[in-house]
Amino acid sequence: MQVFNCEACGHLIYFESLQCVHCGAPQAFLADQLRVGVLASGTASAGALRYRACAHRHDISLCNFAVAADDPDPLCVSCRQTEWLPDASNPANELRWAKIEVAKRRLYYTLARLGLLDPLGHGAAEPRFALLADIPGAAPVMTGHASGMITLNVVEADDDERARRRQALHEPYRTLIGHLRHESGHFYWDQLIANSAWLEPFRALFGYEGQDYGQALQRHYDRDTLDTGWREGFISAYAMAHPWEDWAETWAHYLHMVDLLETAASYATCITVPDIPGHGQQLIRDPFGSPAADFSVMQAQWVPLTLLHNSLNRSLGHGDAYPFTISAMAWNKLRFVHEVVNARRQQRASG
Known part of the structure; x- marks a missing residue:
């Protein structure tokens, strides 16, 4: 991940930053430019307002990706890849979804940097995601890939459960970003x-x-x-x-x-x-x-x-x-x- 600086004051910010801690300027990742910029306020003129916030910026996801002002989709290029979400009536699932989306945005950045995604959404095949939770009495959700859809059991977002599975399988490393990168490999085997x-x-x-x-x-x-x-x-x-x-x-x-x-x-x-x-x-x-x-x-x-x-x-x-x-x-x-x-x-x- 590259280093980003606030374009208003020059202070160091992170890829996930919603706001500069130094000057308070709102930040957003501009996927078409692969950089973090200051998000124009809602009072800016229509001609100057090139971007708007992703619809998930103000919910538990805290998505800091921007959406082009002329894009009819309310979701950013990363959030719109998620086609299935777990039962939101369980608050734990909402927290899990939010953690996974953070990792997924990092995956999006790397794939875009590698030229494997088109940030403007023009023609490049992209993976889709189903973030699902186990249902009592049903078969457990298995993390995997099939026909362009990456499925992830959202319980993997729980640090204690992920550590338990890592130890049970004698794995040296098990992370959310690791899961997403692995499953994207199956997707790109089909593509490449x-x-x-x-x-x-x-x-x-x-x-x-x-x-x-x-x-x-x-x-x-x-x-x-x-x-x-x-x-x-x-x-x-x-x-x-x-x-x-x-x-x-x-x-x-x-x-x-x-x-x-x-x-x-x-x-x-x-x-x-x-x-x-x-x-x-x-x-x-x-x-x-x-x-x-x-x-x-x-x-x-x-x-x-x-x-x-x-x-x-x-x-x-x-x-x-x-x-x-x-x-x-x-x-x-x-x-x-x-x-x-x-x-x-x-x-x-x-x-």
Whole structure:
């Protein structure tokens, strides 16, 4: 995530900011420009009022995205992707929905930065979301993706429940943004890999996706969850379940990378990168900069950056924020995702 500053006074603000804490100016994310700007007041003339607030700005969602003044939809480009909401008569579900939307707006930003979404809504296929809660007596809601619809069980927004599931499944990492990034990977497999020239290279790296998916997942959950054999070729234990899950886990990890690298670059983080001969301290490169960072640079800077991140966490008494070690094969898969995404960006840039 890039650093944003209030355009009225220059004070640091966050991507989620509704108001500048320094001067009080109302803030809104302008999706068509991928920046946070001062939201014009309702008293501005019609000609000057280019944006208005998303309809969810003043409810529990606290959405800070803006809507173009001439857009007939009352919802912003992120909120309108959510097609199903949980039963709002349960106050807990409203809180869960609000937390998920915060994570979903961050996902929207990263996908737009990667050129995978059109902020103006012109032609780019977009994922849709169903945020659902379990109903007593009915089958539990399963988080997943099908035909462009990403379903998320909203109980994952509860920190205690998410921690319980993480421990039960012996996972090192489980977050809302991680879930959304993973499921978006399934969506973009359909968009970028299936029926494309990338399919055979995908199979060479990840395996044949035509194997029975249900049986593959069953084998995964029947396997000893403490088995560490996956570390040689996969980004996570779950990635070993099926080529689709390997892709989705790798895709999510790539989104982790570009987001954290962009954040570090925005704060002008200078770090020693011993993996590049002849280089001492250097600035973390912005993966979206001009020219965009080469993947080999991203890879070389990733290791010391995550070591720094973990060390800072330990200084405050927390566990490692980044509990992963990436094997050579997993790096090859991450590079493949990078190449696929860059090819799509170049294709869209050329018209």
